[in-house]
Amino acid sequence: MTGGANTAALPRTRSARGLVDLVFRARELSLVIALAALVGVTAAANPNFLSGQGIEDILLNTAILALLAVGQSMVVITRNLDLSVGSVVGLVAFVTGDMLASGWGVVPGVALGVAVGAACGLLNGLLVSLCRVPALVVTLGTLYVIQGVCHYIAHGRQINAADLPPGLLALGNGAVLGVPYLPLITLAFMLAIGYYLRAYPSGREFYAIGSSPEAARLAGVPVRRRVLVAYLVSGCLAGLAGVLWLARFGTVIADSANGWELLVISAVVVGGVAITGGVGSVYGAALGALLLTTIGSALVVLRVNPFWQQAITGALLLLAISVDRVLALRVARLLRRRSRHG
């Protein structure tokens, strides 16, 4: 290679790099734009949407979903899946509620909830990483088991807000400086996990595993340990989400988050985390959760016929992932055309 070839190549790769960066950031950027457009349109139609109460509602509703999405994306990034989160939330909410109603303190209650979640995550993680059983099968199985156990424990009863300690309910509905606790908790976890995954060598290993498990093994990455940790984190966050669920709603029946597993996965996917692993960020996943929740609230505020709401949510979800994809394809083609002889 002559020096000439080298210098000629440099600007080319620079511009390519800028574009590549743009594509990766574009995932989060396009979510923000979509969100802004949605909020703008809705607020124009009904200014109440942007009232303090309206925003607070959205944040509260997002917090739990986003927390679950953060945990789930950690699992998805390693090319696995955790379908059991919805049932874990239901189980934890009920069991914790039961204990608190029978006189436990708030702190032991929260600890219990997280511990139950951690145990579920550990079980999933051990089965997937040690026994090498496909994640989808395992977590679908634990979904059914946990669901059944929850119904068995509940036996048709329900937990009433009146029986819960006020401290817990304050956690769910209180605020500092006008910002409710729930979204702050979620934000803290999102930032911590997101930073860890991006900036730490062991964090990058989660991406490496999802990108190519075989290559990860050959590169000396402790694949099993990382996958186990991903499930453990997802389980702990699901446990925490269960406690927050109880704190927010107060009154819960058995398996109250039934079906949330798919909602959480939607948020993760809309947020740009590739279901095939190795790509995406927890920030994107949390943004995805925010977008989904905002769509729901906007439809209510716009007084859309409730029968239409679900259909519209689905259509918007499809629109979001399609537009994202089309943009990515366009940029990739642009990149190719510029890449040489440009």
Added chain:
Amino acid sequence: MSDPPALALANVSKSFGAVRALREVSLELFAGQTHALAGENGAGKSTLVKTLAGVHRPDSGQVLRGGEPVTFASPADAQRAGVAVIYQEPTLFPDLSVAENIFMGRQPRATLGRIDRGAMRARAGELFARLGVTLDPEQPARGLSIADQQLVEIAKAISRDARVLVMDEPTAALSGNEVARLFSVVEALREDGCAILFISHRLDEIFALCRRVTTLRDGALVATEPVSGLTHDDLIRRMVGRDLGALYPKQDTRPGEVALRVDRLTREGVFTDVSFQVRRGEIVALAGLVGAGRSEVARAVFGIDRWDAGTVTVAGRPLPAGSPTAAMGAGLALVPEDRRQQGLVMELSIERNIGLTGLRSLRRGLTVSRAAERDRARDWALRLRLKYGRLADGVGVLSGGNQQKVVLAKWLATGPSVLIVDEPTRGIDVGTKAEVHRLLSELAGQGIAVLMISSDLPEVLGMADRVLVMHEGRLTAEIPRAEATEESVMAAATGTGRAA
């Protein structure tokens, strides 16, 4: 030698089911020496490499490090012991950047144990500069050509500052320039006291680089000896157990009518204005540096990628863009460059893979005839001297060279009139290489038009009736057989020669 070997195998055996991949093999690698490992496809070279790397544990025998027995329970163990390995098949993380691929697990650290991305990028840049390649460290590994992947693997291995460097066919996908750069880097590492094990089916490279050579045949050690006393033929005899005829048997044929005509074909940003034709009975080579756009042209012609402008005509009939099915219908066949992703379905058996291109012709009534499928596979396995256990075995357990034969079989079985082969002898041993060459010659003799992409210059010069040379996405020269020399082809390939 008074010092104990840096790394050694003592009487190591390893079996996979009924296949005895290694039988009582011993090997010693000394600091500051380059050692070659030679053998036919399936001789057990990669198995030996994986034993050194901690991927496989020996059934019996020992791995010795500095004279002491060690147990590598995992690749991580071997890495910690200072063994760096370039595997035969690239093992990259497609979603991560090239720099992250190189430094996974040992990234440069900043404060609080965080990754220092700037330093990581800079060090990757330095490595590429040392290897003389222009790869962007920030680029994702997805979409890199096999050669670029191989270069990233090399960068990864040399970045480890290892005491032992094991390279399983690192040059198989590379062309002359990159090989020369690699050799100078390896030479420098050797002088720094690194012990090196080098595997290649290109015997010239063994003679150019290595001090000693160990030959394996059917998993057993044949000999370990200094290279200096050996001739090519000696080495081939050790590997194959017999003498071999001429390596490049291409006879002059009288070309027939035009079978494949490519006219001003352009895919933006990839290749531009490529025009050429291939006649029946002709072997036309497409030469050039890695990344010149040769494989991309082949892919477009076969319909894998769409082209933006131009035409492709087969036997006078224009081909639609972007349809491999139509291309096959017109009598085209493509033996692709990446056998693991494109050539084979690794989970499927040998017979299913060979049958995959003939699902229509194997049909009896509504269903596929298993007997016909098996016959087709058996027939071609025999003709290509495939080494296998049973035809129902997964193709994934075959050695690299034998996998390549299955790809060839799969396409030759379609009875093509135009055969495009992309690096047909990548990773194939000398004996089989001669067979493949004989086969290609024979096919050309039967009136098939052959377009051969190859980075192996002697192969290009020996086989081709005409050599087309590409440089940075354009066809820069067409050189008839009589005028094709290493110099003329390399000059056109590097863009320093005359323009076409």
Added chain:
Amino acid sequence: MGRVLRWDVLVGALLVAVFAGGSLATPGFATVSNLSFALGDLGEIALIALAMTLLVVAAEVDLSVASVLGLSSALVGALWDAGLAIETIVPLVVLVGAACGLVNGLLVTRLGLPSLAVTIGTLALYRGLAYVVLGDKAVAQFPPQYTALAVDDVPGTFVPYPVALFVLLAVITGVALHATGFGRSLYAIGAQEQAAFFAGIRVKRIKLLLFVLSGTVAAFAGVVFTLRYGSARADNGLGIELAVIAAVLLGGVDFDGGKGTLGGVIAGVLLIGLLRNLLMLNDVSTEIQSVVTGLLLIVSVLTPRLLALVRSRRPVLKGSS
């Protein structure tokens, strides 16, 4: 690597064991009427599982099937209310199902989106449309000659019509998957899509076809469901996508694609069905049934792995082949 124990064989053996055990321990289980009821009860899941098997072998998935079923049911109700004849309604509804599948397929093949993501979206969309069509009301007054079709036996046998239909479709699907070039293509696509494309297989067209098939079958299952219960509702079949997937997984079809047999899936469907029936006959509560289903899933995948682990004393290196 000797094949230690094939998953689908294991599930088959388990099926036989459950059947034998059930016949001995539970009176009223092995009777014609009970079995015929148990099979009929499985009908929709079994039908949908056939199409799902093809998709999963090709490394895709359709989570929207239950919603298509609901949409189809809602349409049947709305159109019946509007005074159309069942003979007109059924083809119309099935066509809508095919269109639903087409949308899934186009999004997956044209845009290259992962099917899991696409069909989670259409899961919400189609279920939403079902509510748009019928709201939360129920349409129930179907004439008995039609509802009878969904429960009655084929004359002269003790096989209900839906089961007979299932058997017919299962045979066709089995032949298509295991003996034709089409089936070979599916395995190739599922295991290594790129290589399949390089071999001249029309990957996108085949995938599109599979999604259309899945939508069609789901819509038809919606008709059966509606007639069997004699009630058209938008929330019919809510959540059965997971039951279908459980059956397919239990049958040993690998979600990474390229592996599995239809026999395994049928055994899986029957196993889940018979077990639920047995538990029901023994007055075991539904929550325990759910636990048993979950455990069954886990155990069925765990056993072969553990056996392999025990035999080789240490983990198999790559995905065991």
